[in-house]
Amino acid sequence: MTGSRTSWTVEYGTVDVPAFVPTPLPPPAPAAGVRPSEIAAGSPISHLRYVAIAGPRYEQAVGFAEGIWGLYRTAADRDVSYFGAVASTEPYILRVRRADEPRTDLISFAGRSVAAIETLAERLLRDGYRVIGEPGPAQDPGGGYQLRFFDPDGRIVEVTHGSATKAVRELEEGESVPGRLSHVVVNSENAARLRAFYCDYLGFRVSDFLTERMTFLRCATDHHSLAITQTAKTGLNHISFEMRGVDEYMRGIGRLTGHGHDQLWGPGRHGPGNNTFAYFADPNRNVVEYTTALEVIEDEDAWVPRIWPETGEYRDQWGTGGLGEDLFALRAAQGSDSGLWVPTPI
Numbered sequence: 001m002t003g004s005r006t007s008w009t010v011e012y013g014t015v016d017v018p019a020f021v022p023t024p025l026p027p028p029a030p031a032a033g034v035r036p037s038e039i040a041a042g043s044p045i046s047h048l049r050y051v052a053i054a055g056p057r058y059e060q061a062v063g064f065a066e067g068i069w070g071l072y073r074t075a076a077d078r079d080v081s082y083f084g085a086v087a088s089t090e091p092y093i094l095r096v097r098r099a100d101e102p103r104t105d106l107i108s109f110a111g112r113s114v115a116a117i118e119t120l121a122e123r124l125l126r127d128g129y130r131v132i133g134e135p136g137p138a139q140d141p142g143g144g145y146q147l148r149f150f151d152p153d154g155r156i157v158e159v160t161h162g163s164a165t166k167a168v169r170e171l172e173e174g175e176s177v178p179g180r181l182s183h184v185v186v187n188s189e190n191a192a193r194l195r196a197f198y199c200d201y202l203g204f205r206v207s208d209f210l211t212e213r214m215t216f217l218r219c220a221t222d223h224h225s226l227a228i229t230q231t232a233k234t235g236l237n238h239i240s241f242e243m244r245g246v247d248e249y250m251r252g253i254g255r256l257t258g259h260g261h262d263q264l265w266g267p268g269r270h271g272p273g274n275n276t277f278a279y280f281a282d283p284n285r286n287v288v289e290y291t292t293a294l295e296v297i298e299d300e301d302a303w304v305p306r307i308w309p310e311t312g313e314y315r316d317q318w319g320t321g322g323l324g325e326d327l328f329a330l331r332a333a334q335g336s337d338s339g340l341w342v343p344t345p346i
Contacts, residue, residue, distance in 0.1 A: 023313050023314070023317070025306060026271075026306045026307055026308045026309055026314065027306065027307055028304045028305065028306055028307070029206070029208075029209055029304075029305040029306060029307050032206070035300070035301050036205040036300040036301055036303070037300040037301050039199070039203050039204075039205055040203060040205060040300050042203055043112070043202060043203020043204075043219060044111055044112055044116035044117065044119065044120045044159065044201075044202060044203060045109040045110060045111055045112065045116075045159055045202050045203065045219055046109075046110045046111070046112050046219070046220065047109065047110050047219060047220045047225065048107075048108075048109055048110075048181060048183065048184065048219065048220075048225040048226070049090050049093070049108040049109055049110050049158075049160065049163070049181075050090060050092055050093045050094060050095060050108045050181065051093075051094060051095070051104070051106075051107055051108070051181070051184050051239050052094075052095035052096075052097065052104070052105035052106045052107075052108070052344065053094070053095070053096060053097070053102070053103070053104055053105060053236070053239075053284070053286055054096070054097035054098065054099035054102065054103050054104075054105050054284075054339070054344075055098075055099055055101065055102035055103070055283075055284030055285075055286070056098070056099065056100060056101060056102070056284070057283040057284050058079065058096065058097070058098035058099075060283035061096050061282055061283045061284055062081050062096055063283075064282050064283050065081075065083050065094060065096060065282070066081075066083065068255065068256065068259050068261070069177075069178070069241070069256075069282075069288065070176065070177030070178050070241075070252065070255075071083035071084065071085055071093070071094060071177070071178060072084055072085075072086075074091055074092050074141070074166060075091070075092065075141040079097060079098035080095065080096065080097040080098070080346060081095070081096050082094075082095050082140075082141055083095070083096070084166055085177070085178045085179055085180050085181065085241070086168065086169060086171055086175075086177060086178075086179055087168050087169065087170060087171055087179035087180055088168065088179065088180035088181065089165040089166060089168050090142075090163075090165070090166070090180075090181070091141055091142035091163060091164055091165065091166050092141065092142070093178075093180065093181035093241075094181070094239070095140075097344075097346065101338050102284045102285060102286065102338065103337055103338045103339030103342075104155060104235065104236045104337050104339055105156065105339060105344040105346075106148065106155070106156035106157065106158050106344055107155065107156070107157055107158070107184055107186075107226075108157075108158040108159075108160060109157070109158070109159050109160075109202065109219065110159075110160060110161065110163070111145070111147070111159040111160055111161035112161065113161055114145045114161055114162070116161070117135050117145060117146075117147045117159055117160075117161055118135055120147060120159065120201065120202075121134075121135050121147050121149075123201065124149055124201065129149055129150065129151075129152075130149060130150040131147070131148070131149045132148040132149060132150070132156065132343055133148065135147040138160055138163065139346075140346065141164075142160075142163040142164045143162070143163055143164055144160040144161055144162040144163035144164070145160065145161045145162055146158060146159070146160045146161075147159045147160075150341060151194065151197055151198070152190070152193050152194055152197050153186075153188050153189075153190070153194055153234050153340065154234070154340035154341035155186065155234075155337065155339070155340060156339070156343070156344060157202075159202075171244040171248065172244075173244075173247075173248075174247065174248065174251065175244060175248060176243065176244075176248045176249075176251035176252040176254075176255060177243075177248075177252070178241035178242060178243060178252075178290070179242050179243065179244055180241070180242050181239070181240075181241060181242070182222070182225075182240040182241055182242040182275075182289075182291050182294060183222065183224050183225050183226065183227065183240045183291075183294070184225070184226060184227075184236075184238075184239050184240070185226070185227040185228070185229060185236075185237035185238050185240070186226070186227075186228055186229070186234075186235070186236060186237055187228075187229050187231040187233060187234055187235050187236070187237045187331075188228055188229065188230065188231065188234055189230075189231065189232065189233065189234050191213075191214075191215065191228045191229065191230035191231075192230075194228050195215050195217070195228050198217060198226060198228075199217070202219065203219065204217040204218065204219050204225075204226060205217065205218050205219075205300065206305050207223050207224050207272075207273075207297065207303065207305055208223070208224075208272040208273070208305050208306050208307075208308060209272075209305065209306070209307045209308065210272055210308045210310060211307065211308070211309060211310050212230070213229060213230050213310070214227060214228065214229045214230070214272075215227065215228050216272050216273060218297060221296050221297055221298060222294055222295075222296065222297075223272070223273040223274075223275070223294050223295040223296070223297060224272075224273055224294075231331075233334065233335060233336045234336045234337060234340060235334065235335075235336050235337035235340075236286060236287075236337060237287065237331075238279060238286075238287035238288060238289050239286065239287075239288050239289065240288075240289040240290075240291050241288065241289065241290060241291070242291060242292060242294065243290055243291065243292040244292070245292055245293070246276060246292060246293065248292070249267070249276055249278070249290055249291070249292045250267065252278075252290050253266070253267055253278045253290060256278075256280055256290075261280050261281070262280075262326070263278055263279065263280060263326075264279040264280060264281060264287065264324065264326045264327035264330060265277065265278075265279045265321055265322065265324035265326065265327040266278030266279055266290075266320075266321045266322075267318075267320055267321060268315075268316035268317070268318050268319075268320050268321025268322075269316060269317040269318045270315070270316070270317070271308050271313075271314035271315065271317060272306070272308045272314075273294050273295050274293065274294070274295045274317075275291045275292065275293055275294040275295065276290075276291055276292050276293060277289055277290075277291055277316075277321065278290045278291075278321075279324075279327050281330060285330065285334065287327065287330065287331070
């Protein structure tokens with residue numbers, strides 16, 4: 001049996017190799033009136049310290065944080081546990097407390113000095129914001145000099161200077177646990193007002209926008225330590241934890257899925273911040289994220305904030321994460337945070 005065959009002529013060097021065309025950067029945001037370096041110089045805070053959450057499934061939440069997510073307990077009492085990360089000097093980056101219903105207890109930042117904290121307290125009181133007690137010695141593990149107050153949405157913000165540090169080590173190759181707390185994202189019914197507050201009083205700088213719906217704010221060199229999303233309900237959006245690298249990030253995702261925790265969205269890579277993402281739910285239905293390779297901003301004034309569109313190639317540069325239906329369904333089912341305007345008992 002015979003058949004026909006096609007003869008090809010290959011002429012190396014006569015055909016141009018197609019050029020790579022990267023996705024263009026989105027348009028820049030309008031320039032701010034004050035130089036970011038000036039705002040940074042006057043900021044009373046230096047970095048994000050920890051997030052405190054509470055809920056009824058306390059034992060399950062503790063087991064998840066320590067046994068599955070990859071943190072380790074640094075202190076505990078009967079109804080509260082404190083969790084550190086291997087590469088973070090903070091005595092803890094997550095606090096989990098027993099409560100009748102899920103709530104965010106507080107978000108904590110490191111203060112630059114006692115004087116900065118006292119000046120911040122005076123300014124907040126003068127401008128009519130609610131301060132929780134007088135600035136003074138912290139009663140929680142780690143100690144330091146502390147101030148707590150309500151932001152305009154009613155969530156508690158803590159600023160502490162001089163807290164103790166713990167021992168650290170570098171993450172090993174292949175070690176798929178968080179090295180540190182990366183960032184926290186909150187939902188707000190008045191995101192513009194909340195953004196103005198954090199920029200005016202805590203010295204955050206705008207790194208990027210996601211259309212008009214989301215603002216990414218920095219207080220150090222990380223692209224964002226805080227982000228604010230405009231939504232119909234006020235509360236916690238997610239808490240993000242930094243992994244060593246992409247390999248360890250993927251190994252961590254594998255461990256979570258192996259324990260029966262399906263991803264809500266991911267794995268993928270965002271446009272704003274250029275970081276990887278994989279979202280899960282903890283036992284109290286708080287959204288937590290593994291991330292890595294978050295963009296670093298070394299030169300405050302050279303950075304150009306962008307207005308990123310919510311199109312596929314910008315939401316997920318890899319195109320691997322899916323549409324995130326499970327994540328958005330969980331958020332739609334949640335109400336506003338039950339802890340708004342309510343002091344935490346500890």
